[in-house]
Amino acid sequence: MTTTTSATSSTSTANTTTTSKPASASTTAASSTSAATTQLLNSLNAGSGVDTASLVTSLVAAQFDAKTTQLTKQADTLTAQISGIATLKNALSTFSNALDTLTKNGTLVSQPVSGNNAVFTAAATGTGAASLSANLSVTQLASAQVAVSKKAFPNSTASVGTGQLTLTFGQAAYSADGKSVDGFTAGSAAPITIDITDGSLTKIAAAINAKKAGVTASVVTDADGSAYLSLKSATGKDQAFTLSSTSTTGDLSALNVGPGAGNSTITSGAQNAKMTLDGVAVERGSNTVSDLIDGVRLQLTGVSSGPVSLTSTVPADALKSAVTDFVDTYNQVLAMVDEQLDSTDGPLKNDQAVRSLKDSLQALTRRALSPSTTDGSPSTLAGIGVRTTKTGTLEVDDASLTRALKDYPERIQAMFASTTDGTGISAALKSVSLNAGSTLYGLGASNIRYLQQQKDLATQQDRLADQKTDATTRMTQQFSSMNSKVAAYKSTQTFLTNQIAAWNKSDN
Numbered sequence: 001m002t003t004t005t006s007a008t009s010s011t012s013t014a015n016t017t018t019t020s021k022p023a024s025a026s027t028t029a030a031s032s033t034s035a036a037t038t039q040l041l042n043s044l045n046a047g048s049g050v051d052t053a054s055l056v057t058s059l060v061a062a063q064f065d066a067k068t069t070q071l072t073k074q075a076d077t078l079t080a081q082i083s084g085i086a087t088l089k090n091a092l093s094t095f096s097n098a099l100d101t102l103t104k105n106g107t108l109v110s111q112p113v114s115g116n117n118a119v120f121t122a123a124a125t126g127t128g129a130a131s132l133s134a135n136l137s138v139t140q141l142a143s144a145q146v147a148v149s150k151k152a153f154p155n156s157t158a159s160v161g162t163g164q165l166t167l168t169f170g171q172a173a174y175s176a177d178g179k180s181v182d183g184f185t186a187g188s189a190a191p192i193t194i195d196i197t198d199g200s201l202t203k204i205a206a207a208i209n210a211k212k213a214g215v216t217a218s219v220v221t222d223a224d225g226s227a228y229l230s231l232k233s234a235t236g237k238d239q240a241f242t243l244s245s246t247s248t249t250g251d252l253s254a255l256n257v258g259p260g261a262g263n264s265t266i267t268s269g270a271q272n273a274k275m276t277l278d279g280v281a282v283e284r285g286s287n288t289v290s291d292l293i294d295g296v297r298l299q300l301t302g303v304s305s306g307p308v309s310l311t312s313t314v315p316a317d318a319l320k321s322a323v324t325d326f327v328d329t330y331n332q333v334l335a336m337v338d339e340q341l342d343s344t345d346g347p348l349k350n351d352q353a354v355r356s357l358k359d360s361l362q363a364l365t366r367r368a369l370s371p372s373t374t375d376g377s378p379s380t381l382a383g384i385g386v387r388t389t390k391t392g393t394l395e396v397d398d399a400s401l402t403r404a405l406k407d408y409p410e411r412i413q414a415m416f417a418s419t420t421d422g423t424g425i426s427a428a429l430k431s432v433s434l435n436a437g438s439t440l441y442g443l444g445a446s447n448i449r450y451l452q453q454q455k456d457l458a459t460q461q462d463r464l465a466d467q468k469t470d471a472t473t474r475m476t477q478q479f480s481s482m483n484s485k486v487a488a489y490k491s492t493q494t495f496l497t498n499q500i501a502a503w504n505k506s507d508n
Helices: 002-019 027-043 052-104 201-211 316-341 352-362 398-407 409-415 425-436 443-507
Strands: 111-114 120-124 133-140 144-149 161-174 181-186 192-196 215-221 227-235 240-250 264-268 273-277 280-284 288-293 296-300 308-313 386-388 394-396
Touching: 052 316, 052 352, 052 425, 052 443, 144 240, 161 201, 181 240, 192 201, 201 215, 201 227, 227 240, 273 288, 280 288, 316 352, 316 394, 316 398, 316 409, 352 425, 352 443, 398 409
Parallel strands: none
Antiparallel strands: 111 120, 111 308, 120 296, 133 273, 133 308, 144 227, 144 264, 161 181, 161 192, 161 240, 215 227, 273 280, 288 296, 386 394
């Protein structure tokens, strides 16, 4: 009886512990309670002996696994779709940017060639200068006016004076020896005044430079340590200048430049470059000339004794390489698109924006990339030997491309030129990339849609997780209650069995 009573008491304690868990406990807490209760009851030969933790897990899984699997599959699909969109956008952007860089670096346009680099050098700009053939002679280089003060100041910080300097630009007539200004005609620009509050030579130079008026001032020190003020303008005959002064202290007139100013020496006069292009005399204010021949920048370096040839060479190898590289990269991008559109397992097989992108890419070979002409010259990639295969990829007909480069080099250069009018392959691909990235109808719109679906799906998954937790808690409580009742029945059974055994023993 003592043992029985002890068992009953212990069982009651166990039951009290089991039923004291709150109904709102988490799934982990509920599972731990169920496992502890089952273990305790089994150790006392009480309870149902059922592994409630495993049973609850199995029942919850049976109830929710189908929905969980469905949501997980949808989540994986959306992840693949979002990743696919990002891959295509990145590939297309990289392709477009690389082509844009290639067309801008100048290697695909005809390169001008100077017959004498000691007279001028030539470089291509924009679309280059195809089939260039000209003669250029240079009779005078452009130069800047340089004036140096005659007075030797003791050092660079020597005081000159304070007051105001006035700088005026125009055209000058120089003395026969070129060392002084004999006449001056002011230009239309208003004179520039410069206030001098610190009269040291270096501070005066700094004040002039701070105006950024077109004259550069510097202090030059000779071998004896004496300092002079040097003033230099930009090149061109209209950049001649005078410098007048009004002194408050000292004598700023020591720096004056112009007719009658005997305190400065002209070491270089302002003049234009003079040239003759195919018999036509022209002048420019700079030795760098970009507006004389379309697509050519000239750098004048010396005076010629006669005409110098200016021709051009077509970069046939570079153009052929550009066409081949374009085709190779195009095929790589198209392969990525086809992978996403694969009818069996392509993540984006039902995405209309991706299908539109493929259509736009395939239309590039038929798109006019240069202005149409009536001479039969090609204006499309297909016209220069870029063919579409049966599988949709591109290939280069080398013979056709070589023939096009020989007969119509200007047209191919125009296709691969950097333009601002929307023509050319770079502009065409940039347009495709821009449309594909649209958030209204392109890949951008698809990405927004998939991200929203992913967000909605996450909400469903969170809701399902809460439902699983609630079901686990509820079932755990139910089986714990069952265990308590079974334990009570077993305790009563044990008591009655022991009592009957005692009665039988007393009868004997």
